[in-house]
Every structure is written in structure tokens, then in C-alpha cells.
Amino acid sequence: MIVKIISTLWVFLILLVGGCTNNDEPVFDEWVDGFYQPRTVTNYQINGKRDGATTQVFIIFQFENNERVQLELEVTYNPTPILSSGHWQIDGKKSSSGDVRAISLKFLGGQGEGPSLGGSFQLEEKSQPRFRVVIPLRPINKPKW
Numbered sequence: 001m002i003v004k005i006i007s008t009l010w011v012f013l014i015l016l017v018g019g020c021t022n023n024d025e026p027v028f029d030e031w032v033d034g035f036y037q038p039r040t041v042t043n044y045q046i047n048g049k050r051d052g053a054t055t056q057v058f059i060i061f062q063f064e065n066n067e068r069v070q071l072e073l074e075v076t077y078n079p080t081p082i083l084s085s086g087h088w089q090i091d092g093k094k095s096s097s098g099d100v101r102a103i104s105l106k107f108l109g110g111q112g113e114g115p116s117l118g119g120s121f122q123l124e125e126k127s128q129p130r131f132r133v134v135i136p137l138r139p140i141n142k143p144k145w
Contacts, residue, residue: 026134026136067091083102102119105119106118108137118136
């Protein structure tokens with residue numbers, strides 16, 4: 001009986017500690033030869049604005065080799081948030097672009113505070129996977145133009 005209680009406590013503690021970890025860094029993988037390979041993100045920014053039932057989001061990922069990927073997302077909600085459109089573009093040695101598809105979308109944005117966006121997205125080039133991105137839930141800062 002005591003062993004079962006101690007085992008249950010250990011399982012509870014492991015789940016508690018694992019559930020409290022918060023990864024605030026994005027994951028950016030590139031599709032190469034049939035497999036996703038990780039890319040090192042050196043910096044990223046999220047900007048955007050909410051206008052009624054639509055939020056425009058602009059995300060820029062900077063990589064170690066000075067390449068940049070820009071995402072333009074439009075999230076609409078009535079009442080559930082959905083990615084209504086998305087486009088990406090990479091600038092660097094080999095420029096290309098394509099569409100963004102949401103695998104999972106996390107969106108918070110009450111009337112009293114600014115929206116937050118996160119989720120998992122597939123970036124496609126000519127309807128084929130090119131990148132896979134996981135963005136931690138993060139407030140959308142207003143751009144400082």
C-alpha cells in the first residue's frame with residue numbers, strides 16, 4: 001500500500017514538473033531529402049494588429065546564415081479562431097515563397113488585452129512541404145514603424 005502511494009506521488013511529481021515547463025523558443029525545421037531537419041533561429045519577432053474579427057500577424061525568423069523567413073498570417077474568428085490565409089517568403093541565398101497551413105492554432109485575445117498567437121504550421125512551396133514551424137504562444141506586439 002505504501003509503495004503504491006509513493007509510486008503515485010512520483011508519477012504526479014513528474015507530470016507536474018513536465019507540465020510546468022514552458023518553451024518560449026520557436027522550432028523551425030526544413031524538409032530535406034524526405035526528412036525534417038532543424039534550423040537554428042537566432043532571433044524572431046511577432047507583430048500585428050487586431051481589427052474587429054480579424055487579426056493580421058507578421059512573423060520574422062532570422063537564421064545563423066543571415067537568411068530570413070517572413071510569415072504573413074490572417075486569423076479570423078467567429079467564434080473559433082482559424083487561419084484564413086497565410087503566406088511565407090524566404091530571403092537569402094535561394095529566395096522562394098509559398099502558402100502557410102495551420103496544423104494547430106493557439107489564439108488568445110480578449111476585448112481588454114491584445115491578442116496572442118502560437119501553434120504549429122506547415123509552410124508549403126507549390127503544395128509540397130518546405131518548412132515546419134512551431135511558434136510558442138506569444139503576445140502580438142504592435143509594430144514600431
